[in-house]
Amino acid sequence: EAGVAQSPRYKIIEKRQSVAFWCNPISGHATLYWYQQILGQGPKLLIQFQNNGVVDDSQLPKDRFSAERLKGVDSTLKIQPAKLEDSAVYLCASSSRRESGNTIYFGEGSWLTVV
Amino acid sequence: SQQGEEDPQALSIQEGENATMNCSYKTSINNLQWYRQNSGRGLVHLILIRSNEREKHSGRLRVTLDTSKKSSSLLITASRAADTASYFCATDPAGTALIFGKGTTLSVSS
Numbered sequence: 001e002a003g004v005a006q007s008p009r010y011k012i013i014e015k016r017q018s019v020a021f022w023c024n025p026i027s028g029h030a031t032l033y034w035y036q037q038i039l040g041q042g043p044k045l046l047i048q049f050q051n052n053g054v055v056d057d058s059q060l061p062k063d064r065f066s067a068e069r070l071k072g073v074d075s076t077l078k079i080q081p082a083k084l085e086d087s088a089v090y091l092c093a094s095s096s097r098r099e100s101g102n103t104i105y106f107g108e109g110s111w112l113t114v115v
Numbered sequence: 116s117q118q119g120e121e122d123p124q125a126l127s128i129q130e131g132e133n134a135t136m137n138c139s140y141k142t143s144i145n146n147l148q149w150y151r152q153n154s155g156r157g158l159v160h161l162i163l164i165r166s167n168e169r170e171k172h173s174g175r176l177r178v179t180l181d182t183s184k185k186s187s188s189l190l191i192t193a194s195r196a197a198d199t200a201s202y203f204c205a206t207d208p209a210g211t212a213l214i215f216g217k218g219t220t221l222s223v224s225s
Binding site for chain 2: 004033035040041042043044045048055056091093101103104105106107108109
């Protein structure tokens, strides 16, 4: 079974530029998550999708971040304009159900450096 | 917001020794999970313990949960160099998405 795929793995941009990350979850997984992990910290949830609907985006900085999952499969996370503090790893994850106790499967992450 | 808080932040041991890391959390939970993250990689699920369980084993892993103290511990027995990684506890206080702690960085030297 293929895992969660993310691209690009690494990206360096200047502040105020834009960047987009792509994620393809495990086949059949209805729930998709984007987490932000700053160096030395644990992952922080940015947004959770159930199929193509948003379940939780309370911690997504909506003035600069946007995410979509139009067909309920793959997803794109965009940052525009980027700030220095956006330097982090962006982890996509998926699970088969959204209920409590579900195992979440993570991709390898997209590393963003904003200079 | 961070729900779990791991302790210690960093732990260095020799191969063959046991490693114990602790997690404290703030609100009531349905279950608690532990994940491992190797340097530069994504997180991998290790074990889940439900709120009505007190102890669970999986291979060299032993997890305990004390809901009265809102704390959990992860014990790795007979550590190996390959266990070198960061370990995170995660809870789902709202019943859906996991909230992670800051992690414990474990270094096992041979």
